[in-house]
Amino acid sequence: MMRALHSLRQLARNQRGAVMIETAIVAPVLILMSLGAFQVSEIVARQTELQEAAAQAASIAMAAPPDTADKRAVLKDVIVAQTGLDSSQVTVTQKFRCGTASSFVNSASSCVGVKVANFVLIQLDDTYNPVWTQFGVGSALLFNVDRYVLVNQT
Numbered sequence: 001m002m003r004a005l006h007s008l009r010q011l012a013r014n015q016r017g018a019v020m021i022e023t024a025i026v027a028p029v030l031i032l033m034s035l036g037a038f039q040v041s042e043i044v045a046r047q048t049e050l051q052e053a054a055a056q057a058a059s060i061a062m063a064a065p066p067d068t069a070d071k072r073a074v075l076k077d078v079i080v081a082q083t084g085l086d087s088s089q090v091t092v093t094q095k096f097r098c099g100t101a102s103s104f105v106n107s108a109s110s111c112v113g114v115k116v117a118n119f120v121l122i123q124l125d126d127t128y129n130p131v132w133t134q135f136g137v138g139s140a141l142l143f144n145v146d147r148y149v150l151v152n153q154t
Helices: 003-014 018-063 069-083 133-134
Strands: 090-100 117-126 142-153
Touching: 018 069, 018 117, 018 142, 069 090, 069 117, 090 133
Parallel strands: none
Antiparallel strands: 090 117, 117 142
């Protein structure tokens, strides 16, 4: 019995290989954390890119109001070129607000006897698939950026 206890004490004091075992335990965790941090930075960068594209489109819309379908199509093409989105992921539509109403309508003729505010609605939709979805963890992330831009009021 004493001999077994003595062997156990010697084994507990032996430090050879401890660094290898600690590295084997810690390294995979650090690698996964690094991968996660990289993916989160990709997500934040894409959201920022979409927000900046919407802001630039809003600036263009205020400078040159897209009051015709052709002008809205040009604005859409600018957004598509800047973001790399497919044209089906970008919409530029005209909306109106009657007087002090909080809701938007699709036609100015709905506003009778009140001031009409002319807006352009810029919508950007994108999907991002993080690496971890390949391992069955989580799902794709959907980005939706909606920007209403007041272009004039009559």
